Amino acid sequence: MMEEAIGVGKFARYVIEPRAEGVYLFVFESTDSAFPEKDFLEDTTVIAKELCEEEFGVKPDHWRPYSGESLR
Numbered sequence: 688m689m690e691e692a693i694g695v696g697k698f699a700r701y702v703i704e705p706r707a708e709g710v711y712l713f714v715f716e717s718t719d720s721a722f723p724e725k726d727f728l729e730d731t732t733v734i735a736k737e738l739c740e741e742e743f744g745v746k747p748d749h750w751r752p753y754s755g756e757s758l759r
Contacts, residue, residue: 689753690732693718696743698725703735703750704758710735713758714743723758 692701700715702723712735713723729735739745 689755689757690750691753691755692739692745692749692751695749696739696745698743701739701743701745702753702755702758703732703739704753705732706759711759712739 690703698714699717702713704711709728710732712727714725716724
């Protein structure tokens with residue numbers, strides 16, 4: 688399941704997208720950015736969320752389901 692966090696932490700928006708090769712964490716400087724400014728590939732959603740909390744200040748309760756299209 689894809690998840691997003693908006694308006695928290697150091698950046699405007701974060702999206703987590705699980706894929707066959709791992710879990711992508713996309714980081715956007717603004718909510719209307721068409722492309723992420725940063726992206727990371729992690730092994731699991733748990734690791735991606737831990738990275739997001741440690742690096743950007745996004746807490747576990749900030750995540751919500753994301754119903755948009757794939758970002759990959």
